[in-house]
Every structure is written in structure tokens, then in C-alpha cells.
Amino acid sequence: MAAGGDTATGTAAPGGRLSALDDYLCDVRPWGDLHGFGRFVVEFLYFGLKEARACLFAGLFFLSIFIVPKVGLLGLPRYDILLVIALAIQAFMIWSRLETWDEAKAIALFHAVGFVLEVFKTSSSIGSWSYPDPAYTKLFGVPLFSGFMYAAVGSYIIQAWRLLDLRISHHPRYWMATGIAIAIYANFFAHHFIGDYRWYITACVLGLYARTTVTFRPYDRERRMPLLLAFVLIGFFLWLAENISTFFGIWAYPSQLGAWSAVHIGKWSSWSLLVIMTFTIVAHLKHIKTRVHVPH
Numbered sequence: 001m002a003a004g005g006d007t008a009t010g011t012a013a014p015g016g017r018l019s020a021l022d023d024y025l026c027d028v029r030p031w032g033d034l035h036g037f038g039r040f041v042v043e044f045l046y047f048g049l050k051e052a053r054a055c056l057f058a059g060l061f062f063l064s065i066f067i068v069p070k071v072g073l074l075g076l077p078r079y080d081i082l083l084v085i086a087l088a089i090q091a092f093m094i095w096s097r098l099e100t101w102d103e104a105k106a107i108a109l110f111h112a113v114g115f116v117l118e119v120f121k122t123s124s125s126i127g128s129w130s131y132p133d134p135a136y137t138k139l140f141g142v143p144l145f146s147g148f149m150y151a152a153v154g155s156y157i158i159q160a161w162r163l164l165d166l167r168i169s170h171h172p173r174y175w176m177a178t179g180i181a182i183a184i185y186a187n188f189f190a191h192h193f194i195g196d197y198r199w200y201i202t203a204c205v206l207g208l209y210a211r212t213t214v215t216f217r218p219y220d221r222e223r224r225m226p227l228l229l230a231f232v233l234i235g236f237f238l239w240l241a242e243n244i245s246t247f248f249g250i251w252a253y254p255s256q257l258g259a260w261s262a263v264h265i266g267k268w269s270s271w272s273l274l275v276i277m278t279f280t281i282v283a284h285l286k287h288i289k290t291r292v293h294v295p296h
Contacts, residue, residue: 039219047164047218054159056098058152060089062241065248070133079135079143086148093155103158106281107151113185113277114150118142120189129253146251153238153275157282161291164216168227168292171283172208180204181280184273198269205276231279235272242267 052059064085072078090107093099099107119140121128130141137144160166171177183201191197205228212227243263246256255261283292 043219043221050163050218051160054156054163056159057089057093057155058241061086061148061152062244065245065250070249077133077135079131079133079145080137083137083143083145083148086145090148090151099155099158100287102285102287106158106285107154109281110154110278111147111151115142115144115147117150117185117188118146126192127254129251131251132249132257149245150274150278153234153278154282156234157275157279158285158288161282161288164218165222166291167215168283169213169215170211171227171292171294172212173294174284176208177280177283180208181277184277188270198273201273202269205273231272231275234275235268235270238271238275239263239265239268242271 061082064082068078068081068085070078073081090104094101094104119142120126122130122141131138131143131146133143135143180201183197183204187197187201209226209228209231213224214227214230215222215224217223246252246263247260253263282288
């Protein structure tokens, strides 16, 4: 994939200063041929910069969570302002061509999938968590901005795919990956009625993705790691983000209504499974399918 996006793969090149930044980050050997500790430092820095750049949507959105006062601004409740900010960020991503329309449609699907899950989880009969603040843009008790928290995960994966020049080897057949993603999503609902089959599903995931590796390029050399490890690591950072969000009172679990407490470590596994579901949706994008090897 060419620096700044290759139109042959369907990825539009972003414009403006971000385009220059992406071109620089994706350039091969801008610092020449490096060795030893110097190479380690440069690769580490480039990896961190690319990861930060891939988190543009999520980073700006969660920054707004910290900045917007709990009481809101200009007479508007906080949740409504967060929705406006999320829509503005998404519009900017499309306008600047950091995302294609196909990618934006996939992200809209993440929003819808996440919002439906939020409505179910916050319903009076389930009550897994709640959004305590008032808002004009609440639907079924859930603020409309909440779906963007799921969309941010999809945006990160899409951006990281281009910036880190990702390739997937030994990916399971698409019908199998899709089936397990559907099972993951269904279990988020069904475990309230027929038991939690998360660990059975996890066992299936381990079998399906046991040989799957992700190849990425932090600087000029390709590196490789098990895709399962990537799922777990991303899930961990999402768990940290959830702790920060609940600390700022964006939503609250029943155990946090009196005083804040850390989100249970068991949520880490839920986030990792959600990442697998999101990754599967992204992997169906036409220009990304060319980077996925499915053995026959």
C-alpha cells in the first residue's frame, strides 16, 4: 500500500497537513538505514506515532469527554454536545478523505450495532449500566452519541490498516469468521436469559485464529505478531478507556452509583470479543480483503 493511500486499493488519500504527516509516517526509510539501539528507538517512536494517528477519531472524541463540563455548555446538556462533536469529527474524517464513503458506511454499521446493544443493556429489565445525565438526544434512555464509542473502534482499525500497512495471513474462511462474530454479538444479549457462553465462544475463537498472524510495518521492516494477541491488547486499552469514561461519569455501572470504582477486569474479555466482531466487519471491506490471506 502506497504512502498516504493507494487509490488502486480503494483507500482515498487524505488532504492537507494530515496528508503530509501520513506521507511522512508511511515513507520507507526517511531516516536511512538504521541499526542496533537507534533502529529500536525509531521503530518504537514510529509505531507510537502511527498508533496515535490511527486513534484520531477516538482520541478527539475522548478528549471532548474530558473537556466538556458535566453541566454542559450554552444551555445544552453534556450528552448533546458530545453528539455534536462526534458528528463534526466524523464529517471532518470524510471531508478530509481520511475515510472513504465505504469505510464511513462500515463505521455507521458499528454505530448502529453498538446503539442497539446499549438500548438493550440499559433497559429497565436488564440494567447493566445507565446514562444518568439528562439530554434532548436520548432515544430509549440512551444518548445518541453512545454509538460513536463503538464506531471509534472501527475507525481505529481502518486507519491502522493503512498506516501500518497491515496484512493478515491464515485468516479463517469468511463464513466461519462471520459466524463467530454473530455468536459473540448474540451472546451479549442471550447470556441474560440462557447463560453466558463467552468462554465456549472464546475457545472457538482460539481454534479459528490459532494460526492467524498480522504483519505490520512500523518503519521500514515488516514485523509479525499473532492476531489473537492484537485482539487482547486492543481490548485492554478499551477497558482502560472505559474506566476513564466511567470516572468522568459518562455512564455508570450499578456498583459505581454511590462512588466510582474500577470496572471489573472481566470486562476486558468482553472488549476483546467486541474487537474481534469489529475486525470481522472491517475485513469485509473490498479494499481490505485484498490484504487478507485465506488459505484454501
